[in-house]
Amino acid sequence: MATGLYETDEELERSTNKLMAIGFALMLGLVLIFPLYRLVEPTSRQDERDSQLAALATSGEQTWSVTCASCHGLNGEGGVGPALNSQQFLSSATNAQMELLISVGVPGTQMAAFSQDHAGPLTSEQIKAVVTYLRSWESTAPDNANWRTPGSTSTTTG
Numbered sequence: 001m002a003t004g005l006y007e008t009d010e011e012l013e014r015s016t017n018k019l020m021a022i023g024f025a026l027m028l029g030l031v032l033i034f035p036l037y038r039l040v041e042p043t044s045r046q047d048e049r050d051s052q053l054a055a056l057a058t059s060g061e062q063t064w065s066v067t068c069a070s071c072h073g074l075n076g077e078g079g080v081g082p083a084l085n086s087q088q089f090l091s092s093a094t095n096a097q098m099e100l101l102i103s104v105g106v107p108g109t110q111m112a113a114f115s116q117d118h119a120g121p122l123t124s125e126q127i128k129a130v131v132t133y134l135r136s137w138e139s140t141a142p143d144n145a146n147w148r149t150p151g152s153t154s155t156t157t158g
Helices: 010-067 087-092 095-104 124-135
Strands: none
């Protein structure tokens, strides 16, 4: 059938309209589903993040017991090295600072460099795991004003 200057193909017109209707329905479905996704996604991301941190802390605990516990104590209470399981240390040191201390060591002390980049035994991922393990102590860390003094496990009460 001819209308004006162009010839119209009815079958093509129906097919095109059908595809446009399907596309519109899909778009409408996505528009309706997106708010639901926005409600669920943050929770699943946080759950996954928590799971990843727990796995990293477990790995850090294993590395800690082999590499760090002989100087800092099995639970970070101190020994040859300072007590790292203390409110004062954990609240004052950032993750980056802890990673740096572990990586390059502390000059003038027995704390050697532990990063493979500085001839130590640990990878950067293992160092991050140890820091995550140290952070897992934060909620139950004792108040120990003498945390810097090697061998000091005394705690003060608030």
